[in-house]
Structures are given as C-alpha cells and as structure tokens.
Amino acid sequence: MGHQPHNGIAVAGITLQLQDAVATIAIDLPQPKNSFRVENVQALGAQLDAALEGGARCVVLRGAGAVFSAGWDIGSIDPAADDPMAMIGQVVGPLCQRLRALPVPTIAAVAGPALGFGFGLALCCDMVLAEEDALFGSPFRHIGMVPDTGAHNILLSRTGFALASELIYTGRLVNGTEAAALRLVNRAVPTGAVADEAQKLAQNIASGPTAAFRLSKEVLLEGGDFDSMLAHEARQLQKVFATDDLKEGIAAFQQRRRPAFTGR
Numbered sequence: 001m002g003h004q005p006h007n008g009i010a011v012a013g014i015t016l017q018l019q020d021a022v023a024t025i026a027i028d029l030p031q032p033k034n035s036f037r038v039e040n041v042q043a044l045g046a047q048l049d050a051a052l053e054g055g056a057r058c059v060v061l062r063g064a065g066a067v068f069s070a071g072w073d074i075g076s077i078d079p080a081a082d083d084p085m086a087m088i089g090q091v092v093g094p095l096c097q098r099l100r101a102l103p104v105p106t107i108a109a110v111a112g113p114a115l116g117f118g119f120g121l122a123l124c125c126d127m128v129l130a131e132e133d134a135l136f137g138s139p140f141r142h143i144g145m146v147p148d149t150g151a152h153n154i155l156l157s158r159t160g161f162a163l164a165s166e167l168i169y170t171g172r173l174v175n176g177t178e179a180a181a182l183r184l185v186n187r188a189v190p191t192g193a194v195a196d197e198a199q200k201l202a203q204n205i206a207s208g209p210t211a212a213f214r215l216s217k218e219v220l221l222e223g224g225d226f227d228s229m230l231a232h233e234a235r236q237l238q239k240v241f242a243t244d245d246l247k248e249g250i251a252a253f254q255q256r257r258r259p260a261f262t263g264r
Helices: 038-053 084-100 117-124 151-159 161-170 176-181 194-206 210-222 226-240 244-255
Strands: 009-011 014-019 022-027 058-063 106-110 113-115 127-131 135-137 187-189
Touching: 009 038, 014 038, 022 038, 022 194, 038 084, 058 194, 084 117, 106 117, 106 194, 113 117, 117 135, 117 151, 127 176, 127 194, 135 176, 151 161, 176 187, 194 210, 210 226, 210 244
Parallel strands: 022 058, 058 106, 106 127, 113 135, 127 187
Antiparallel strands: 009 014, 014 022
C-alpha cells in the first residue's frame, strides 16, 4: 500500500506533496520569477528532509507555475556588506551538496527560466526534464559575478571546456530543446507537459528497487577510472545482497511474476 498524500505543507514558499512514495517539492516564492533568498534555501533543505522522513523513494523538484526559478533575488544583495564565502559555504553550497547526494533519485521538472541559482538547483538533480521553451543558463557576466552552485563543474562535465567557457563568458541562454541536444538535460518535452512527464518518470522509479538505486548513485557520484568503479560495484553488490528487494527480485524472476519492491 502506498504512502498517503502529504497535506501540502508549505515552508517559506516551498511546498511538499507526498503521495505513493513520490515527493513533489514546488517552488512558489513571493519574489519575482521564484527568485530565492536565504530563508527560501533553508526551507528547501527542510522540505528535502521532510520528504525523506515521509518515506519518499523519488523526489520531483519543480516550479509551482510556469517558472522554475530565475535564480537569486539580486535586489537582496549588498556587495558592501555581504560575505560571499559565508553565503556559499553556509547556505548555497550545503543545499547543492545535499540535493546532489540525496539518497533517493531526484528529478527536476523545468518550465520557464532556470537561471543562476535556479540553473544549479535543476542540474544538481539526477535527471532533468525540460519544456522545449524552458531557458537554462548562468548569466552572471551581466552583473560581474562568477557562477556558483557548482555550475562550473556541471557545465565542464556535460559540455566540455570550450562550450562551458562560451556559456560562462557570454551569458548565453539555451532553451530546453538545445539543452537536451547539448546533454545538459535528459530530454525536452512539449510546453505544458513537463509536470505530467516528470510524475510518470518518478512513479516508475519509485516503484523500483530504490535501495539498489541508492547504491548505484553512490558509485556514479564517486566516479573514478574503470578499475576503481568496478571495485566499488563489487562492494555495493555485497550490500545489496542483504536487501529485501534483492530477495524479492530473484524470487519474482524464478516465479515468473512482477516483483513488488519496497525500497528496503
């Protein structure tokens, strides 16, 4: 039996809905185009924790409407008083690291702009689905800043040095269709379809052996050369043999039936 719906708990403009082991976290901020402030970052972290506590086996992150997030609320920045090292080290960085390493699969469902901080949030998720006319980028050049939220790592690993340099130096934005072609995102879907497509994908994943998915995610995040990843796989296989899902999967295969995984 699936988890019962969560009652739409909202914290500082971040809403959590939990149903059938899929947590949907919606960004619905009072600032223009879902622009973040410190309290919103803290609220998103709290909702990620609540999703796990509620038994989520997959998380979908999306904007509440036709906007994912245009990034940070620039009007709240004071260059004379703000400490960028503290902001990255204590606020932005920990959330990005938390989202990237979350022990369940994560999907960003992007409609409209995902810029700056919003770009980083989306691409810290395991998978990204984007509407064809969504907009991605880190246009920090326009305000004289350096991209954050791990954008350099994301752009370098997904697009290579030359294109990463171009996107950073020019601030050029790419739509969902181009982002998919560049492998910045998994795929582009028609405008208006991303929420439904993300839910379908999340439901498929949440019904699977999510304990095994967690172990695979650890291998992918650690990376390494062929031999080191092969050794890591062996260690993870040893762990997965102790799970109920492995026992269920083998029994279902032998009995020629569909497995009923529980994520344990």
